[in-house]
Amino acid sequence: MQGTHVRHRMEALQDAVARVDRRHASFARHARLREKDGFVRFGIDALDAVFKDGFPVFALHEVRCTLSRDIGAASGFLAGLLAGCMKNRAGRIVWICDPACRLDGGQLFPAGLAMFGLDPARLLMVRPADLKSALWASDEAAKCTELAGVVFQVKGNPARFDMTATRRLMLKAQQNGLFVSILRQGGEEEANAAATRWCVDARASAADPHLEKGIGLLRLSLVLERNRNGQTGQWTVAWNQHEHGFEHVPEDHVDRPAAALHRPDGAPQMGQVMAFERAS
Incomplete structure (x- = not known):
């Protein structure tokens, strides 16, 4: 025995x-x-200069917007970032959405993702019933080495999604060779284990140089709030959907919005105002 x-x-x-x-x-x-x-470059000298060896792909990153109405801009930046990081990698991308995000943020639009160079066919959407299930799904997805990336979209700053939860995602991203991102909708900046944290805001587009009175490239204001290399910064970039890449917008061109199409400069002249007697 x-x-x-x-x-x-x-x-x-x-x-x-x-x-x-x-x-x-x-x-x-x-x-x-x-x-x-394991590193990529944006192709913008001022932006690439803050990363020593390039933007780290296999790590945890956070993209956030302070207002829920800007989730389209934040999602677009993340989609372009994913497309650049996944260019030479196979595998699906799992996008897990906190159910609270869908109330005022809507859902992803496949044609919009394709505009940012991200193939919608590679995307696997997971819509759990509650935040607890969404956190569990993100942990499980980050364990899969066959995936190319994992996105966890969360509303605000829930207490359940704390430093410990983000540290687990960071370790799994490094160990399993995955791009893992937090997409924070309408949340404030907070301490976590992410290698980088970006705050994204939409800017006015310039006029299209090839189409009269047309709207030009999408513009985004990027604020790198956290960077493990120690360098942060702020830039205005445009997404070129034809070249599938980011372009730097000089400061002297930032506040030149496209001209209004078929819209008068001022309010029309009001006609005669008549006073009617009250019925009772």
């Missing part, structure tokens, strides 16, 4: 050592992947 017990203990110990070896081998494989192609 004692010999059988010792043999079972030895087998359990051997299994535990084998699991540790497999984890180390997996981490080393993804570490080599990070050294090879």
Whole structure:
């Protein structure tokens, strides 16, 4: 009886050592992947200068907007970022949405994602019934090495989504070689484990140079609020849907909105105002 017990203990110990070896081998494989192609560049000198080796792909990032009405701008920036980071990677992208986000933020539009260079066919939408289920789904998705990326869209700053929860996502992103992002809708900045945190706001577009009285490229105001390299900054960029890339907008061109189409400069002249007697 004692010999059988010792043999079972030895087998359990051997299994535990084998699991540790497999984890180390997996981490080393993804570490080599990070050294090879784990960084991307925006193609904008002022923006690329704040990242030492380039923008880190296999990490946790946060994109937020202070007002829910700007979730379209924040989602667009994240879609363009995903398209650039996933250009040479296969696999699906899981987008998990807190149910509170859909009340005033709506849902993703496939044609809009395609405009940002993100293939809608690669996207797997997960719509849990509550925040607890959404957090569980994001943790489980970040464990899948076959995926290319994970997006967790959350409304505001719920207490349940704390530093511990973000630290788990950060570790899984690094160990499994995934792009993991928090898309915070209408939330304030708060401390978490994200490698970068971006605040995105929509800016007025310029006139289209090729179409008379047409609206030009989409413009976004980017504020890099957190960067583990220590450098932050603020830029205005435009998304070129033809080239599928970001372009820098010089400061002297920021406040030149497109001209109004078929709209008078002032209010029309009012006609004669007549006073009617009250019926009662």
